[in-house]
Amino acid sequence: MATRIADRLLLAAGVAAFGASTAIGIAAALRTTGRPPGLLVDPLVVAQREFAGRDRERWIDESRSLTEIQPRNLGAWLAFGRALADAERDAEAIRAYEAALALGSVPPVAHAQLARLYWREGDLAAARAQARIARERGVALSAGFERAIGLPAAGPS
Amino acid sequence: MRLGRTFVGPVFDGLWIGGAITLPAALWLVVDGRGAVQLLGLALPLLVLLVNQAHFAASTLRLYTKPGAVESHPFLAYALPIASFAVLFAAVASPSGLGRHLWALAMTWSPYHYSAQAFGLASMYCYRSGVALAPRERTLLRWACLMPFFRSLIGGIGAGLGLGWVVPGAWLGAPGVAPALALGVALLDVLVFALPVVFFALASRGARAAGGVPLLALFPVLANGTWFVLFDAFDAFVWATVFHGLQYLALVGVFHARERRATGAARGPLFQVAAFYAGCVALGYALFQCWPSAAVAAGFGVVESTFLVVAIVNVHHFVVDAYIWRLRRDPNYTTVMATPA
Numbered sequence: 001m002a003t004r005i006a007d008r009l010l011l012a013a014g015v016a017a018f019g020a021s022t023a024i025g026i027a028a029a030l031r032t033t034g035r036p037p038g039l040l041v042d043p044l045v046v047a048q049r050e051f052a053g054r055d056r057e058r059w060i061d062e063s064r065s066l067t068e069i070q071p072r073n074l075g076a077w078l079a080f081g082r083a084l085a086d087a088e089r090d091a092e093a094i095r096a097y098e099a100a101l102a103l104g105s106v107p108p109v110a111h112a113q114l115a116r117l118y119w120r121e122g123d124l125a126a127a128r129a130q131a132r133i134a135r136e137r138g139v140a141l142s143a144g145f146e147r148a149i150g151l152p153a154a155g156p157s
Numbered sequence: 158m159r160l161g162r163t164f165v166g167p168v169f170d171g172l173w174i175g176g177a178i179t180l181p182a183a184l185w186l187v188v189d190g191r192g193a194v195q196l197l198g199l200a201l202p203l204l205v206l207l208v209n210q211a212h213f214a215a216s217t218l219r220l221y222t223k224p225g226a227v228e229s230h231p232f233l234a235y236a237l238p239i240a241s242f243a244v245l246f247a248a249v250a251s252p253s254g255l256g257r258h259l260w261a262l263a264m265t266w267s268p269y270h271y272s273a274q275a276f277g278l279a280s281m282y283c284y285r286s287g288v289a290l291a292p293r294e295r296t297l298l299r300w301a302c303l304m305p306f307f308r309s310l311i312g313g314i315g316a317g318l319g320l321g322w323v324v325p326g327a328w329l330g331a332p333g334v335a336p337a338l339a340l341g342v343a344l345l346d347v348l349v350f351a352l353p354v355v356f357f358a359l360a361s362r363g364a365r366a367a368g369g370v371p372l373l374a375l376f377p378v379l380a381n382g383t384w385f386v387l388f389d390a391f392d393a394f395v396w397a398t399v400f401h402g403l404q405y406l407a408l409v410g411v412f413h414a415r416e417r418r419a420t421g422a423a424r425g426p427l428f429q430v431a432a433f434y435a436g437c438v439a440l441g442y443a444l445f446q447c448w449p450s451a452a453v454a455a456g457f458g459v460v461e462s463t464f465l466v467v468a469i470v471n472v473h474h475f476v477v478d479a480y481i482w483r484l485r486r487d488p489n490y491t492t493v494m495a496t497p498a
Contacts, residue, residue: 025447028454039202072317
């Protein structure tokens with residue numbers, strides 16, 4: 001008898017939790033967007049669309065969360081680095097980019113971004129090394145930036 | 158060679174429950190060369206709702222609609238939902254602690270779950286086709302089904318999944334580790350397809366009197382391996398879950414309609430299947446769309462809310478499935494052995 005009562009209570013709690021979560025989810029989406037929750041897409045893309053331009057700290061928190069849940073997700077570290085760089089938290093951004101580099105090959109533009117961060121932090125040798133990789137992989141760097149870090153101009157290709 | 162005893166008919170059983178649709182589809186995708194996102198674009202979330210999410214919801218609906226299941230598995234029916242809810246809450250509150258491990262658990266368990274489903278389907282079609290597998294043959298079939306799982310254990314290391322969940326990242330950079338892993342993956346790529354063929358040949362020889370092992374027992378095993386060998390990690394994950402979901406929904410629809418008929422339901426099987434599927438889509442929508450929205454409304458981030466809801470629903474589905482599809486001493490056995498509709 002006691003077991004049956006416990007089962008019924010658990011079931012009631014489960015149904016209530018499910019119903020409340022669903023209702024809150026729908027109500028929250030209706031309130032913020034005027035529509036029921038949209039179909040599931042990459043949450044990092046959603047977070048970037050929602051926060052990257054207008055709430056930098058929130059965008060940093062969102063991208064940090066992904067690096068915490070998926071610590072070997074290279075794309076997550078790049079997004080985190082970019083978010084920190086946009087907020088001019090350069091030292092942290094460098095650490096995030098370096099974490100991405102440690103995981104594998106990153107897109108050429110990430111080397112260029114890292115070069116710029118090293119330069120802003122005053123590490124010209126590291127900036128030149130990253131800028132060289134970016135240029136070798138097809139990224140066009142501004143002449144002003146190349147001069148600033150002391151990178152010889154690229155020869156005619 | 159024979160197809161085996163079907164539930165609905167050769168085309169439905171072969172393509173959908175057996176999963177043979179996987180083989181031409183995978184070849185087409187390889188030739189096409191585009192990834193899931195480029196190929197499907199904005200249709201991908203809809204496909205994910207109608208197939209993947211509906212299939213995750215189907216196990217829960219089946220638990221509560223299958224005659225006798227709630228009474229047989231009170232823990233699953235009463236305690237597991239609340240326990241899952243509590244774990245989800247704790248994980249979303251601590252993405253770097255429990256959240257990280259919940260995600261890794263779900264993604265590591267997923268290929269095991271697919272392998273177990275392939276084993277279950279292959280065994281079921283053997284039973285249904287009058288082939289009683291000897292213990293040695295069952296063991297061989299189980300190992301054949303597990304090869305894609307082993308491959309993902311090794312192949313997922315770089316992404317922190319599979320063995321990568323427990324192996325420290327620094328070890329991966331040690332001399333000789335990368336070539337050893339590549340060799341292991343290459344070996345498993347061969348075994349993924351070779352072992353099912355060996356099983357099929359050996360077990361068919363032993364079951365000559367029954368007409369040999371049915372092809373319907375071979376299809377799901379090969380289909381499951383195809384995605385993990387032919388595609389990179391993301392596309393393998395997307396396509397495997399889509400086709401696994403199709404397979405699952407086809408089978409659960411057949412079982413549900415038959416069980417309804419056995420309990421004297423007034424409406425026909427098409428209505429039963431349609432109503433069950435509509436329930437699966439609705440529940441899938443609630444779980445995967447509304448729950449993350451509720452977590453965000455409660456103050457959590459979009460990223461952890463979404464990923465960890467996905468993870469907990471996956472884990473819940475894996476646990477429930479491990480019990481509700483058992484054949485031994487279960488009403489499922491009657492459905493498996495019944496004659497075609």
